[in-house]
Amino acid sequence: MKTMVRVYLPVTPADLEALSETNRLPGERQDAYAVTEKVRRDQPTEDPEVLEFGALQDAAMASGASSDRILVAAADMHPGVVREPDEGIETAVSVEGIVELQRVVSLHLGDPGDDGTGDDDVELSWYDVTELDQVRAELG
Template sequence: MRVYVPTTVELLQTLRDKGFQPPVAAHAVTPAVREWYVEGDLEELEYAASDEAAEASLRLLAATGNAVPRRVVVAADVPDDAVRPSGLARSGIEVQVPVTLADVASVHVDDDEARADVRVAAQAVCAADAGDDGAAADVGQAAAHELLWYDVSELDDVLGLA
């Protein structure tokens, strides 16, 4: 199953060195996503799950405070039976096995132009979660930026982003 793991530039070093240890909070095409997006094909459903992971990356940035202001999503393939629903979001899951570099299909990261919007969105995401419309607009501004795609072989390049 393809999963989308929200993370930060700094935490990618952990992925490279020892992997993410379970339970790993992630996002995937769940039954709830399929029900919500009835008309979507698999690619559209995966995009929706990836978007929710990108928003979850904002929460990680908010929690760390001094991280590089870029949303980061790791796309990885894990066994179907290693995934459990988390109930935290429509696409929210927990991966019950380590997610290692060998599992990674690609890494998705904001470009330089998104940094200012991501910084503001990271500060606003908790208020947006609580229903603040202005904060939700700030989060939406960051979401308007498409994440760049990197092959796993380019991880060192991504780690060099600051």
């Protein structure tokens, strides 16, 4: 049995509302970021946690480009629904299927005013998925 793939999904406050109300993210296809086979091939000796951090940072930057506040959901998905494109950002993937609440493991929230465009890594606060309502309250 193949293990799950951890994906990092740039999401919006409206996506979190839908996740809370319907137990799933809206839509049946999601842009996401993950440690892809290409990343593993290009960096075979790198610590897996460093590779995961890179994918999370790419998702945070994508979130900052499309929302007032950086917000990323991490989910463990079956490898059969995660597609790697032939070109583009090495960590970019798409999730071809519904992302249900039970697949989400954590939420990552950026500081107000940080849009991810600086030279430094994006500072993210980590929340367990059970703290979904707390994150929603913090977003106002």
